[in-house]
Amino acid sequence: KTSGNVMKATIPYIKVDIPIWVVFRGLGVISDRDILEHICYDMQDVQMLEMLKPCIEDGFVIQDREVALDFIGNRGTTTGLSRDRRIRYAQEILQKEMLPHVSMAEGSESKKAYFFGYMIHRLLLAAMERRELDDRDHFGKKRLDLAGPLLSNLFRMLFRKLTKDVYRYLQKCVETHKEFNLTLAVKHQTITNGLKYSLATGNWGDQK
Structure with a gap:
């Protein structure tokens, strides 16, 4: 830009x-x-x-x-x-x-x-007009995303979200002087539901 x-x-x-x-x-x-x-x-x-x-x-x-x-x-x-x-x-x-x-x-x-x-x-x-602009719609410029990289990138994104949630929960426990409960901190459905959603809909981007 x-x-x-x-x-x-x-x-x-x-x-x-x-x-x-x-x-x-x-x-x-x-x-x-x-x-x-x-x-x-x-x-x-x-x-x-x-x-x-x-x-x-x-x-x-x-x-x-x-x-x-x-x-x-x-x-x-x-x-x-x-x-x-x-x-x-x-x-x-x-x-x-x-x-x-x-x-x-x-x-x-x-x-x-x-x-x-x-x-x-x-x-x-x-x-500087010394070369032509690339045609973004040309098939030579298209990227083919296979299942492996898509799943690995999605898992990485979901795991990052999971660690942020754990960090926020830990901060809250420290601030309120409450005991840290690992079961409450780790929400396994974050990764499970995220994978299910993408496999069901074909949407591999950020999930709101």
Whole structure:
């Protein structure tokens, strides 16, 4: 997405779009030149470099990886975390939720940074009318979701919801000085009903 002339990225479980320079720094690519080399493959391409200037200026205030991760984590759907936990949360999101088809393994930040840069490079080429826009309805661009990945992603989402419910119940017990009851805390129907609903309806997205 673009806000004015500043490009921003939409990241799962992050409530607002993040400037691309901050995303690169969160992935461990720190210097402006290194980021530019991930996006612009010809440093003599003045037009492309000019289009990236607003992004450089927008990301100037964040020059450190930890600060970038804290910036991302602070805008996540999980609130009330300490700084260290926000950083770990952001690392986990970038590792497991951003571009999962590239890799979900630890230490995959470099691969993701190169692919992220490639995506932006193609976007800029289209914006400068050097290449045609992709046809989103072309069958070559369609993604076929098989049962295994659909079920694993759904289970991951439901298990995350279950752990949040347990955490909220634990917080309530601490605040009200009540005894923690594991049977009441773990609502097994969260996962069971979620799986049944998706298998019955074919809706594999977020369930209200």
